Amino acid sequence: MLLWMAAAPERLSDDVEHSHALRVSILPGHHRDPFDRLLIAQAQIEQLPILTADPAFQRYDVTTIPA
Secondary structure (H helix, E strand, C coil), X not given: CHHHHHHCCCCCCCCCCHHHHHHHHHCCCCCCCHHHXXXXXXXXXXXXXXXXXXXXXXXXXXXXXXX
């Protein structure tokens, strides 16, 4: 979440929206961690990058920044 605030300071909300939860339900099963899946869904919807060292994130349609 901190990366999101740095990338887009006007978006200071890290609330989980209904649309985020719905996106999680249709994500492919590449990653089994529910919190990581939520981060992926939020990143896709909000069009923001994720800072991660987890290679599983690269299998999703999301921009990653290597940690």
